[in-house]
Amino acid sequence: MAQGAALTEPATAPDARVLTAHCAIAGGGPAGMMLGVLLARAGVEVVVLEKHADFLRDFRGDTVHPSSLQVIHELRWLEEFLRLPHQEARSLSAQIGEETVTIADFTHLPTRCGFIALMPQWDFLNFLAEKGARYPGFKLLMRAEVSNIVEDAGRVVGLRATARDGPLDVRADLIVGADGRTSVVRERAKLAVRAFGAPMDVLWFRLSRLAQDRQDTMGRFDAGRIFITINRGDYWQCGFVIPKGSLERIRAEGLPAFRDDVARLAPALRDRVAEIVDWDMVKLLTVRVDRLDKWHRPGLLCIGDAAHAMSPVGGIGINLAIQDAVAAANILARPLRERRLRDVDLQAVQRRREFPTRATQALQVFVQNRIISPLLGRSETVRPPLALRLLNSVPFLRRIPARVLGLGIRPEHVRVQEAPP
Numbered sequence: 295m296a297q298g299a300a301l302t303e304p305a306t307a308p309d310a311r312v313l314t315a316h317c318a319i320a321g322g323g324p325a326g327m328m329l330g331v332l333l334a335r336a337g338v339e340v341v342v343l344e345k346h347a348d349f350l351r352d353f354r355g356d357t358v359h360p361s362s363l364q365v366i367h368e369l370r371w372l373e374e375f376l377r378l379p380h381q382e383a384r385s386l387s388a389q390i391g392e393e394t395v396t397i398a399d400f401t402h403l404p405t406r407c408g409f410i411a412l413m414p415q416w417d418f419l420n421f422l423a424e425k426g427a428r429y430p431g432f433k434l435l436m437r438a439e440v441s442n443i444v445e446d447a448g449r450v451v452g453l454r455a456t457a458r459d460g461p462l463d464v465r466a467d468l469i470v471g472a473d474g475r476t477s478v479v480r481e482r483a484k485l486a487v488r489a490f491g492a493p494m495d496v497l498w499f500r501l502s503r504l505a506q507d508r509q510d511t512m513g514r515f516d517a518g519r520i521f522i523t524i525n526r527g528d529y530w531q532c533g534f535v536i537p538k539g540s541l542e543r544i545r546a547e548g549l550p551a552f553r554d555d556v557a558r559l560a561p562a563l564r565d566r567v568a569e570i571v572d573w574d575m576v577k578l579l580t581v582r583v584d585r586l587d588k589w590h591r592p593g594l595l596c597i598g599d600a601a602h603a604m605s606p607v608g609g610i611g612i613n614l615a616i617q618d619a620v621a622a623a624n625i626l627a628r629p630l631r632e633r634r635l636r637d638v639d640l641q642a643v644q645r646r647r648e649f650p651t652r653a654t655q656a657l658q659v660f661v662q663n664r665i666i667s668p669l670l671g672r673s674e675t676v677r678p679p680l681a682l683r684l685l686n687s688v689p690f691l692r693r694i695p696a697r698v699l700g701l702g703i704r705p706e707h708v709r710v711q712e713a714p715p
Contacts, residue, residue: 309460309461310454310460310461310462311457311459311460311461311462311463312462312463312464312465313341313433313464313465314464314465315340315341315431315433315465315466316338316340316431316466316467316633317330317338317339317340317341317466317467317468317469317470317630318340318343318452318465318469319340319341319342319343319469319472320343320440320453320469320470320471320472320478320479321342321440321477322342322343322344322349322419322434323419323472323473323598323599323615324415324598324612324615324619325472325597325598325599325616326342326344326470326472326473326598326619327342327419327422327426328365328422328615328620329470329472329618329619330434331425331426331429332620332623332627332710333431333626333630334430334431334432335429335710335712335713336623336627336628336631336710336713337431337627337631338431338630340431340432340433341466342426342433342434342435343435343438343439343440343457344434344436344437344438345437345438345473346436347436347437348416349415349416349419349420350416356413356524356526356612357383357410357412357524357609357612357613358380358410358411358413358418359410359609359610359612359613359699359700359701359702360403360406360407360409360700360701361405361613361616361700361702361705361706362612362613362616362617363375363405363406363407364406364407365616365706367407368707368708369708371425372406372407375421376411378413378417379413379414380412381412381413381525381527382409382410383400383409383412383510384399384400384401384408384409385397385398385400385401385510385696386398386410386511386695387510387511387512387513388512388513388515389513389514389515390516390676390678390682391515391675391677391678392677393677393678395682395683395685396689397682397685397692397695398695398696398699398700399693400696400699402693403697403701405700405701410609412511412524435455435457435462437457437458438455438456438457438458438462439456440453440454440478441454441455441456442454443482443594444463444465448592449593450469450483450591450592450593450594451465451469451593452464452466453466453469453479467630467635468593468594468595468630468635469593469595470595470596470597470622471594471597471600471601472597472598472600472619473600474598474599475582475584475600475603477596477599479596479600483591483596485586485588485589485591486586486587486588487584487585487587488584488585488587489582489583489584490584490655490659491582491583492538492581492582492583492605492662493537493663493666493667494520494536494537494538495536495540495541495578495579495581496533496536496578496579497533497534497536497541497577497578497579498531498532498577498578498579499532499575499576499577500526500530500531500575501529501530501556501560501566501570502528502529502566502569503526503527503528503529503530508562509525510525511523511524511525515676516559517672517675518670518671518673519534519535519555519559519670520534520535520666520669520670521533521534521535521556521560522534522535523560523563530563532556532560532563533606534555534559535670536670537670537671538581541578545573549570549572549573552576553570554567556570579606581605582603583605583662584602584603585601585651585655586601588644589643589644589647590637590640590641590643590644592637594640595622595640595643597618597619597622597643597647598614598615598618599611601647601651602614602651602655604654604655605655605658605661605662607657607658607661607662607666608657608658608698608699610654610702613702614654614702617647617702617704618643620707620708621646623708623710624706624710625642625643625646626639626643627710628710646704649703650702650704653703654702654703657698
């Protein structure tokens with residue numbers, strides 16, 4: 295710990311190596327990495343602990359929305375970022391029954407980028423890791439799995455983890471839980487979780503993409519079925535929305551029946567469904583929507599999915615996580631750097647981000663309960679509701695859902711200044 299530390303040293307795990315920093319972050323996802331880089335850029339000593347050996351995991355949130363691209367632009371990294379392989383979705387369309395409607399047009403947003411960047415999350419996280427490595431106060435530990443928090447006199451003062459070389463304790467003025475919807479940090483901190491339920495789960499898999507295929511990302515909504523195809527360059531990332539808890543029934547019906555369902559929903563991909571050769575290629579995303587009543591305790595703050603697990607509706611979870619990180623850096627960088635962090639600073643982060651979270655989740659739950667759940671239970675033909683037909687026929691109206699999806703509610707901007715070299 296730097297000179298002037300205000301921590302009371304608790305007992306250390308036997309044979310544990312001890313690291314000290316101003317801030318220790320559990321989880322190297324978008325929230326944890328973005329916060330770590332922004333704090334290090336501002337002159338704060340940060341340790342980020344990521345339990346995996348690398349970022350290479352399929353079917354994570356791979357949509358970088360205009361609000362997040364604006365953050366990268368404000369950091370003066372956008373040109374370099376957009377040199378990474380990606381696709382650009384300037385609008386979103388859906389096929390409902392036999393009709394195709396355009397739902398959102400991002401090209402008119404008041405941002406540097408009027409599109410969603412479709413990029414593998416591992417490329418995004420590697421990009422942040424490379425940026426963080428430029429700052430002397432940034433330390434990223436891969437294959438460091440957090441197992442517990444360390445408390446002293448009611449205050450959270452550290453993280454206990456297993457690293458490559460054995461037990462590890464990290465002591466810091468602030469511990470951040472950014473370890474996702476199954477957060478160890480929030481569980482160990484005994485923070486109360488409010489769950490809202492979800493009527494569906496999602497099966498993710500890949501199918502190859504040919505040069506003559508259409509370009510756009512598309513959703514197909516039909517009686518009892520919802521199917522999403524996301525253009526990832528040389529392959530389609532496919533999402534098959536199923537009723538909650540129905541995976542075992544689908545598996546029992548057999549892989550040929552599943553392939554037939556995919557072919558019916560995506561006729562253009564019929565010649566490629568044979569690429570699904572076993573169930574190991576089909577990954578289950580268990581959908582949950584929840585949030586903490588209180589995001590913090592003395593010495594501890596949760597952000598991103600650890601504070602609020604989002605539905606995949608709109609694909610905006612990664613972007614809310616990034617917005618949390620930007621707000622937290624704006625509010626906490628100076629008190630962390632000056633070693634005067636107070637509980638009211640942590641309260642300020644929750645106050646800043648709680649309304650956008652509540653409002654976004656309310657919209658997602660509305661869509662889940664009023665649109666997705668009835669659709670999954672239907673057997674008769676469906677057609678677009680009046681609101682979507684209006685969006686399709688009046689292009690100006692498409693700017694409204696584009697703003698909600700692309701910018702979100704109360705988008706954040708980088709306010710914290712870069713520390714002098």
